[in-house]
Amino acid sequence: MKQPKQIDAVIVGGGPAGLAAAVALFDHGIENIIILEREAQLGGILRQCIHDGFGLTRFSQTLSGPEYAQRFIDAVEKRRIPYLLKASVLEVSADKTVTAATRDGLMQWKAGAVILTMGCRERTRGALAIPGDRPAGVFTAGVVQAYINLYNRMPGKEVVILGSGDIGMIMARRLTLEGAHVLGVFEVQPYPSGLPRNIQQCLLDFDIPLHLSHTVTQIHGKSRLTGVTISQVDDKMQPIPGTETFYPCDTLVLSVGLIPENELTIDAGAVLDSRTKGADVDENYQTSVPGIFAAGNVLHVHDLVDFVSLEAERLAASVAVYLREHQLPCCPIPVIPGDGIGHVIPQHISGQRDVSLSLRVNRPFENAAIVVRQQGRALCRKPLRKIAPAQMLELTVKAQQIAPEQALEVSVE
Amino acid sequence: MTKEFTCIVCPNGCQITAQWDGSRVGEISGALCPRGAAYVSQELTAPKRNIATSVRVQGGVLPLASVRLTAPIPKEAIFPALQQIQQLTLTAPVEAGTVILRGLLGYDSDVIVTRGCEKA
Numbered sequence: 001m002k003q004p005k006q007i008d009a010v011i012v013g014g015g016p017a018g019l020a021a022a023v024a025l026f027d028h029g030i031e032n033i034i035i036l037e038r039e040a041q042l043g044g045i046l047r048q049c050i051h052d053g054f055g056l057t058r059f060s061q062t063l064s065g066p067e068y069a070q071r072f073i074d075a076v077e078k079r080r081i082p083y084l085l086k087a088s089v090l091e092v093s094a095d096k097t098v099t100a101a102t103r104d105g106l107m108q109w110k111a112g113a114v115i116l117t118m119g120c121r122e123r124t125r126g127a128l129a130i131p132g133d134r135p136a137g138v139f140t141a142g143v144v145q146a147y148i149n150l151y152n153r154m155p156g157k158e159v160v161i162l163g164s165g166d167i168g169m170i171m172a173r174r175l176t177l178e179g180a181h182v183l184g185v186f187e188v189q190p191y192p193s194g195l196p197r198n199i200q201q202c203l204l205d206f207d208i209p210l211h212l213s214h215t216v217t218q219i220h221g222k223s224r225l226t227g228v229t230i231s232q233v234d235d236k237m238q239p240i241p242g243t244e245t246f247y248p249c250d251t252l253v254l255s256v257g258l259i260p261e262n263e264l265t266i267d268a269g270a271v272l273d274s275r276t277k278g279a280d281v282d283e284n285y286q287t288s289v290p291g292i293f294a295a296g297n298v299l300h301v302h303d304l305v306d307f308v309s310l311e312a313e314r315l316a317a318s319v320a321v322y323l324r325e326h327q328l329p330c331c332p333i334p335v336i337p338g339d340g341i342g343h344v345i346p347q348h349i350s351g352q353r354d355v356s357l358s359l360r361v362n363r364p365f366e367n368a369a370i371v372v373r374q375q376g377r378a379l380c381r382k383p384l385r386k387i388a389p390a391q392m393l394e395l396t397v398k399a400q401q402i403a404p405e406q407a408l409e410v411s412v413e
Numbered sequence: 414m415t416k417e418f419t420c421i422v423c424p425n426g427c428q429i430t431a432q433w434d435g436s437r438v439g440e441i442s443g444a445l446c447p448r449g450a451a452y453v454s455q456e457l458t459a460p461k462r463n464i465a466t467s468v469r470v471q472g473g474v475l476p477l478a479s480v481r482l483t484a485p486i487p488k489e490a491i492f493p494a495l496q497q498i499q500q501l502t503l504t505a506p507v508e509a510g511t512v513i514l515r516g517l518l519g520y521d522s523d524v525i526v527t528r529g530c531e532k533a
Contacts, residue, residue: 050465050479050527056423064465064481066528070509149467152476177466177495196426200419205462205488304424386428 004108008032008323009115010098012089012264015044017117017296019072020309024316025115026079030323034109035076035083036100042076042083043069044119045142046305048149051170053197057306068305092116092268094289113319116265116279116287116294117312120258120301122167125219128256132218137225141167141255148174156251160228161185162216166194166303166390168255173202175253182208183247186230188215188237191364193257195303195390213237216252217244225250258301268292275343276300282331282348283355284318285311290327293319300345300358303392307358314356333408338373340365340412342389351402357395361412364388371413372397374406387412418456422448429453461485465527466498468513473505473530480513484522494518505532 008030011018014037022035041047046054049065056062059071076083087102096111122140139147139155145167147153159180161168164187172182185203190213192199203210211230217239218229232243260278270287271280278299279287285295295315296308322328331348335357342362349355357372369383370393379401387393397408414434420427425445431453432439438457441450455461463485467477486494494517501513507530514524 047528050467050481052463052465052481053424062463064479064527066479067509070528149479150475150477152467152469177464177491195424196419196428197421197424200426201421201462391424 004110007109007111009113010109010111011035011115013117014042015119016305016308017312020312021316022081023075024313028320036087038088042073048145050149092264094269096291112323114292117296118261118298120260120297123257135221135225138252141171144171158249159251160249161253163255164192164194165255169194169198169202176206184209186211186214260298280347283346284328285315335408338409338411344410353399361387368412372410418453420449460488469502470530471504474533478507478526478530479528480524482522486520505530
């Protein structure tokens with residue numbers, strides 16, 4: 001292997017976060033950078049998200065996923081930012097050496113900063129431990145999406161969907177439009193896990209029933225799926241005996257959650273947050289390893305790509321400062337999720353500047369407020385008529401409000 | 414009579430209520446922005462949707478190019494529209510942004526390529 005190349009920043013992953021970070025970094029004057037992408041094209045998951053609804057915040061118009069991605073790919077091309085396709089990063093070390101398997105063999109970079117934008121992957125049947133046979137015909141929603149939208153393959157005709165995540169609902173509509181029959185969407189929780197607009201435009205529009213507090217308790221079929229048993233669950237999400245119903249189907253689509261893809265992050269020695277399953281970061285999106293940064297779905301799963309782009313751009317601004325000054329302000333103040341909060345990003349702040357907090361609630365609330373407190377004193381309050389865990393919320397805390405050295409606690413009141 | 418809607422215009426998904434006497438739209442409330450009222454009025458009088466699907470591509474790196482409509486069409490036209498779009502075949506290379514069908518089913522809506530496809 002050749003000597004590692006010296007470089008200002010390596011961006012691991014050419015999806016929406018990586019593209020936005022690269023463009024913003026370049027515009028901050030950091031031009032000696034490279035994007036490493038393991039697929040044959042840039043764009044990440046957006047390439048297969050052909051439905052519209054992207055870009056409302058960012059571009060004030062509704063675009064499909066590929067169009068949204070193309071705007072950032074065009075920006076990368078215009079600036080001639082180098083990128084390498086079919087390059088799979090194998091290791092990011094704590095000294096910021098990045099090793100990748102590429103078409104030209106193993107390559108290494110010695111970077112001033114490493115930007116982790118690997119995105120997330122889907123939870124699978126294995127993670128759910130559904131009992132029963134192991135036939136063909138059980139797919140995650142993203143795999144079904146790739147089959148239909150990229151490879152022109154129809155996964156089945158009679159479809160049951162487990163989980164009411166947004167991708168699951170979007171695939172319920174897509175499968176229906178392509179001639180499949182979707183028997184229903186079943187959600188183990190007592191509330192939907194996707195956005196209300198998708199319940200309307202993907203399910204109600206096509207008379208697809210949504211059953212809350214239900215789950216698959218048995219998978220049937222030898223070589224191909226022949227059906228699933230669905231049971232109602234109680235308030236502890238345990239199946240209620242006697243409620244079993246058999247649904248004949250040839251396809252089961254799982255839309256049961258996304259997990260940030262953090263193998264490289266862990267290997268680099270960065271501390272993870274057990275709530276987000278992503279890195280623990282400060283207000284600069286810097287992980288616990290100095291010079292290694294993370295943003296986008298690898299950090300925490302977002303609801304909208306528009307917020308991924310914004311987060312990656314905030315990261316890029318910090319990375320530019322880090323590369324010029326070789327350090328960033330110390331961030332000793334922890335941000336703690338309190339009652340009703342699922343997670344908060346960032347986990348640490350300096351208290352020296354205004355900070356944008358991204359968070360999710362852990363259950364639905366009505367007529368409540370998100371409140372940020374320091375030792376009981378309210379710094380910021382955002383009233384909301386309706387809040388669901390499906391939505392990511394952002395709120396800004398002003399620097400002048402923050403007292404030094406006391407933890408910030410965010411909760412629903 | 415009072416009707417309830419979930420707005421689909423943006424991810425906020427506002428819960429909107431509207432008064433409706435069967436032919437005229439009355440008071441609309443619950444929307445965070447003016448687009449909500451416009452959506453509900455349309456929903457009560459002539460509901461429309463945009464659709465996204467794919468078109469077959471010959472000689473490309475992928476067998477498909479993705480498409481959407483430049484303007485929403487009446488809800489009841491969704492399946493006839495899909496049938497017409499599925500009859501199209503393109504030859505690679507196909508560029509994003511290309512209009513491949515004008516005035517779909519006579520509506521003021523075109524079919525536009527959203528993900529192009531390079532030649533294999």
